[in-house]
Amino acid sequence: MTDRYPALSRHGEPQTVTGHAPIVAPSLAPTVAPSLAPTVAGLAPIVAPSLARSPGVSPILAHHEPEAAVAFGGEGERSAERLRSDVARVAGVLPDTGDDDPREILCVATDRYHFAVALLAAWQRGHRVALPPNAQPELLRAMADDPAISLVIHDTDEMTGLDLRPLLADDIRATPAGALELAPLPALRKLVSVWTSGSTGEHQRHAKTAGQLFAEALTLAEHFGLAERGKRGAGRARVVATVPSHHIYGLLFSVLVPLVSGGSFSRETPLHAGVVRATLMQTPDAVLVSVPAHLRALRILDPGALPPLSRVFSSGAPLPPDTAKMLSSRFGLTVTEVLGSTETGGIASRLSGPELLESDDAAVHARAWSPLPHVRVKVDADGRLLVDSPFLPPDGPRPWPTADRVEMVQMVGGLGHPGPRFRHFGRVDGVVKVGGKRVALAEIERRLHAIEGVEDAAVSVVEVGGARGQETVALVVAPGLSPEHLRGELRRWLDPVVIPRRLRLVDALPREPNGKLTRRRLLEIIEGPSARIDALECRAIASEGEGPGRVAEFEVYVPRDLYCLRGHFRGAPIVPGVAQLELARSVALTQWPALGQLRAVRRLKYLRPVRPGERLRLVLDHRAEDRVDFRLLAGAEPVSVGTLSFTAGS
Structure with missing residues (x-):
């Protein structure tokens, strides 16, 4: 397929960009159709030729020798052979399921190896797995009590159901289970239910098929070179993730990508900067999978405190330029940002570094996004991003209308960034009108983050009626600073009418484990009773x-x-x-x-x-x-x- 390049315009007819990797199928829409890939075993030759194996072989563990590690840290290293055996053991105690049974198994596992075992065992027995949007106890109990849940698989003291810990304990190895040959999964079978982050409203459930998940995992592994040997002769990618496995980003990058590419993953999910550093120090040439909020927290570490890393990924929100600069100057790190959503899967990527200045033409293009292989993007007349790829729901609209505003950019010679790209301007619903003035919520957040002393910030909008219609509200972590000082700094850049009238200082933002802040939690704090203010x-x-x-x-x-x-x-x-x-x-x-x-x-x-x-x-x-x-x-x-x-x- 020949790549098509867009005209340099935001208006008029929709414009198209495709990823620059070669695509075998003549059309992206049927790339994972049953006629082309009835099972996930047939996906690799289409989306990741370098990872293709014999026809009929599942991509899971296809690149692992029996003794190769799939998990490390925590309760100890586990090999591919042990994983197959543990999957067989858990699958052997799972109930049967019928093709017409709509119920799901809820998986609540904090150990990433336990999570992988539960997932693979459930899939081998034909079950669909529900992954929670977060790990809050009340939410987990409510999900467990839902009639749509047939069983809870877990490794915690707070849940009831099938506890993985005694099944996978070392002392039970005296009666080993036979290693299970993982059968290729039907491409159209729905494997998991995942949830949107809730950053713009309530969490929304989305089912993912085997074709969607494994087409994306294989594409990511090949495109980012995660199946290649590491530095100094080390094995393939060793992933350390600060995001939990039950979010789609964590599921793909910290579980499925290593399993289909010969890699391994940390069983733990380090969060605090000191623990992240300790984990990375024990993991040569690690691949760090994180989010902007977690990467920003690394600033408390001394310069040079992190070891060399093979690659750093960030997703969930744009990486602030000051965070990119900090990571480069203090630790010599460049971050690969991945743009995507629960609904669409991965869309594009870019490298973020401190040299990116808005006034520099080359830097403008460096800050632009390149579509992932096999991803086709369009921009409609209103500047909305439309996506078509193998990672979309097979029964969904094509192209898929996103909530993102973008602008195509055409590369010119000498800039060193081959291929078509687009710039991202935030969500369509992220631009609001306050008192007749239009403002992007992301712009207010960016200005807050730029104020010296501000450690974190989040901005939303609420309906107030009257002439203003809406007004902005903000939560800010800024020890020692006053709301009025913050508003004064914002007045240097923003129209006074759009500056948050309700600006609440807090000790920390109640972010989800994936680094995002739900609109519901933000408004609960904003609308909640104010703390008594006794002093000027x-x-x-x-x-x-x-x-x-x-x-x-x-x-x-x-x-x-x-x-x-x-x-x-x-x-x-x-x-x-x-x-x-x-x-x-x-x-x-x-x-x-x-x-x-x-x-x-x-x-x-x-x-x-x-x-x-x-x-x-x-x-x-x-x-x-x-x-x-x-x-x-x-x-x-x-x-x-x-x-x-x-x-x-x-």
């Missing part, structure tokens, strides 16, 4: 001198929901003088702890009322060992002044 918000902005004679200056903001405003006074709230005095006292003691206890207040004057929402300056003058003069100012106008005497030197 204060941030240091200047300091001169040392000890007595030192002057310090602070930025002060009066929160609109400051607790002491309640009833003081109804209809015309003002900040009580005692709150202003307490601000001066507490900040002075924070700056100079040696002052001791407050002994007296002299020359105290309240010169004008202070109202909610005001921005002020607090100036502290450490006049003597035991004395501090304070001035609270609105611009150049004094609001309150006084002298604080302390017990220092007494």
Whole structure:
């Protein structure tokens, strides 16, 4: 097939791009049709010729010698031969299922090897497996009680059903089960039910066929070279994943890709930066499978603290440029980003590095996405991405309309990025109108992440009625910063009407294990009862001198929901003088702890009322060992002044 290249336009007729790898079938739509590939054994010659084996052989473990490792870490290494034996043992105790039985087996396994055994055993017995959208106990119990679930396979103390741990324990090896030859699975059989992330609403269930899953796993393994020998003669890809197996990204990259390409995977799912580092240090030339939130967390590690990695993958959200820069400068890592969705499977990939500047033409193309092999993309007249590939549901629309906004870019000579590409502008539903102004939620998040001191942020939109119609809301992790400071930084870039009015500071975002934050959880926090705010918000902005004679200056903001405003006074709230005095006292003691206890207040004057929402300056003058003069100012106008005497030197 000859690749087709798009015109450089966002408008007019739909434009088409295909992946640059050769495609055997003349049309992508029937690539995995029963006539071409009735079982998954026939997929490799079509989508991944380098991984093809004898006709009729399942791609699972087709590239593993019996003694080759398939899993490592955790409870110990496991070989391909042991995996076959364990699959046979579990399959032997599973109930029979009829072709017309719509029920599913729920798999809840934290050990990735246990997960793989359960999956393969269920498939060999003809069962479809339900994978939960997250591991929250209440959700798991609700799923287990669903009449559509016939059995729960698990390895935890919190669930009831078939516990894998005694079946797979080392001491049971005294009565080994015979190794099971894995039968090729019918391409159109539905193997798993997976869920969308819920980042734009409720989780949505999607069934995946054997053809979809294994066509994508084989394509990914070949395209990214994961079946090749590693550096220094090491074996094939050794995958360490920070995402759980029950999400589609984790299922593909951390389980199925290693199983079809001769690779192996870590049984554990490290999350915290120190644990990720320890796991990688024990895994030479590892392939790290992660998400932007987890990669960003690695910034707490010392430069050079990570060993050389074979490759780093990221998916689930765009990798922020500052995170890409940090990974490159501190650890010498370049990240392969993968664009896709639960509904469509993988769509495209790109490399992300710190050299990507929006003003540079080559960098614009470097930030663009290249379709994966066998993936055909189009852009409709509204800029919406349309996808056709072997990874789509066989009974779904073709092309599949996504919720992504894109623009095709035509390569020109000398840029070093062969093949057609497209730029991604976020979700169609990620552009909202607030008070008549259009804004991309991703742009607000990007501006928040760029503020020094912001560790994490998420933005959504809520309906408010009236002239505004909608308004933006935000959760931000920014220790030591005030909401007003964050809004002030946003005002440098954004129209004031689109800046979040409700901006809640939190210790951490309640992200799912895949790094995403569901809209439901975000709104629960935003709409929930506000924490009692007892103090004015204060941030240091200047300091001169040392000890007595030192002057310090602070930025002060009066929160609109400051607790002491309640009833003081109804209809015309003002900040009580005692709150202003307490601000001066507490900040002075924070700056100079040696002052001791407050002994007296002299020359105290309240010169004008202070109202909610005001921005002020607090100036502290450490006049003597035991004395501090304070001035609270609105611009150049004094609001309150006084002298604080302390017990220092007494």
